[in-house]
Amino acid sequence: MKIASWNVNSLRVRLEQVLEWLESTQVDILGVQETKLQDTNFPLEAINSAGYDVLYSGQKTYNGVALLAHRERVVEKLGPMLYPVTNLPGFDDTQKRILAATIGDLRIINLYVPNGAVPDSDKYRYKLAWLEALYEFLRIQLNDHPRMVVMGDFNIAPEDADVHDPKKWEGSVLVSPRERKALQKIVSLGFCDSFRQFAQEDGQFSWWDYRAAGFRLNKGLRIDLILASDAILEHLTGSWIDREPRAWQRPSDHTPVVTEFTF
C-alpha cells in the first residue's frame, strides 16, 4: 500500500493535478493539506468519481485538510474511514489543521502544522503550543492505536540534511532548535521518519519557494514527512519524494511524498 502526503496550496486550483497524479501513481491513501476550501465547496463528487472515499475539514481562505482512501484497494479490503478527529483535544483552535481516521487497524493522521512566521513571534508561539498539544494527542492515540501513520506538512526540516543551505537558514523558522526539538519529542513517542529508513541521495526536498527560481536551483527544504509507528516499522518497503508534479504548469510549491508498506 502506498500512502502519500501533499500540500496542494489550494485544492480548487490543484484538483486536476491531484486526480491525474493519483491515477498515474496508484497511490492508495493521500493526505492533502492547504485545501483552502470551506466544506460546502469541497469537490466531493470529483474525488468520489475518481474512485476515492474522502474526509475533509476545511475553512475559508486558509488551512484545510482532507484524507482520501481508494475505495477498491483500501476501503473494500480494510474497511471505511472511521472515528474522524478534526481537532486537537483540549486545544482551543479555529484553524483546520488535523484530520485523523481509522482504516482497519491502522490509524492515519494528516497534519498541517503551523508555519510559525519568525522565531519568538505570536505565530511561532502558536506553532510550539500546537506541537505540544499534538504530542499529547499522539501519546494517547498510540496507546489505543499502535499501528499509526502520521503524515503531513510539518513545516519543520528535521535535520540540516533536509535544508539546501543550512548556514543560510540557521535559526530561521522551519529549522530553529525549539521546533526541531518539539518534532524530535513527537518522533520519540515511537515513530520513525520513514524517508530516512532508506538510503537516500543528498539534496532531496519537498518544498521549493516559488520565488527566485527555487525549484530550478533546487533551493528547497524537506518539510513534508510521513512518520510510521514502531509497530509497523517492519512493513515499510520504501519512501520517496515525487518531484514530477513540482515541474508541472501552475504547480503547488510542495511536491508529494510517498511511503510504501507491505500491507
Next chain:
DNA sequence: ATGGCGGGTCTAACCCGA
C-alpha cells in the same frame, strides 16, 4: 539587503505562506 511568486479575498496603499 531586498524582494521575488502565487494562493486567498474585503480586488488592495490587502493578507499569508515557507
